[in-house]
Amino acid sequence: DTAVSQTPKYLVTQMGNDKSIKCEQNLGHDTMYWYKQDSKKFLKIMFSYNNKELIINETVPNRFSPKSPDKAHLNLHINSLELGDSAVYFCASRGTAENEQFFGPGTRLTVL
Amino acid sequence: AQSVTQLDSQVPVFEEAPVELRCNYSSSVSVYLFWYVQYPNQGLQLLLKYLSGSTLVKGINGFEAEFNKSQTSFHLRKPSVHISDTAEYFCAVNRPSNDYKLSFGAGTTVTVRA
Numbered sequence: 001d002t003a004v005s006q007t008p009k010y011l012v013t014q015m016g017n018d019k020s021i022k023c024e025q026n027l028g029h030d031t032m033y034w035y036k037q038d039s040k041k042f043l044k045i046m047f048s049y050n051n052k053e054l055i056i057n058e059t060v061p062n063r064f065s066p067k068s069p070d071k072a073h074l075n076l077h078i079n080s081l082e083l084g085d086s087a088v089y090f091c092a093s094r095g096t097a098e099n100e101q102f103f104g105p106g107t108r109l110t111v112l
Numbered sequence: 113a114q115s116v117t118q119l120d121s122q123v124p125v126f127e128e129a130p131v132e133l134r135c136n137y138s139s140s141v142s143v144y145l146f147w148y149v150q151y152p153n154q155g156l157q158l159l160l161k162y163l164s165g166s167t168l169v170k171g172i173n174g175f176e177a178e179f180n181k182s183q184t185s186f187h188l189r190k191p192s193v194h195i196s197d198t199a200e201y202f203c204a205v206n207r208p209s210n211d212y213k214l215s216f217g218a219g220t221t222v223t224v225r226a
Contacts, residue, residue: 033213041150041200043216055211090155099144099163099212103156 003027004104006091012110013081020077021107023091030096031055032074034066037088037106046089049074078109086111114139114205118217125193126225133188133220135203143205145186146214147177150200159201162186173197198224 048056119134160171
């Protein structure tokens with residue numbers, strides 16, 4: 001069973017479009033995160049949610065809107081996609097009593 | 113705020129040779145330390161972590177790291193590498209007061225050659 005899954009794995013789209021990436025974890029964790037890995041492989045936190053509530057927003061443009069329908073899911077919706085949004089997006093989750101984050105396989109977004 | 117510096121962007125190494133990946137961090141408060149590995153076109157996998165206790169930490173796949181508080185370092189080592197260790201390695205830190213978000217170094221590309 002996959003602990004943290006993301007769909008889709010690859011996403012190719014045109015500038016100006018709106019797209020969503022889905023993340024699900026079956027670990028029973030309360031906290032979920034979105035990270036962005038740029039073309040130089042640098043990883044940076046975007047958002048953190050705890051039990052469906054936004055905890056961290058690292059000055060991400062408001063074109064990015066995370067949504068957590070329940071604590072097992074944290075989806076990322078991106079409006080008006082720009083070339084600079086091209087990256088690999090990773091979802092991760094963490095249990096309350098733990099300090100280890102489990103990462104999903106990533107979604108490679110390419111904006112043309 | 114905390115930051116992480118990985119001192120080597122690329123490390124070529126021959127199979128069965130030892131490897132050391134250097135990581136330094138800066139923080140005004142105590143942090144927890146991690147090493148993650150990313151194999152080509154895959155997600156991140158935890159190699160090892162230091163939370164407290166013994167400063168020598170052993171992880172998966174024969175890797176170990178040593179926490180040195182005075183030098184604010186957390187270097188990763190493996191005594192004998194395999195071709196399959198070819199990957200990107202990330203050092204990271206976090207702390208409880210900011211919801212354990214991970215701050216990553218820029219990564220070190222390890223290429224193992226026969």
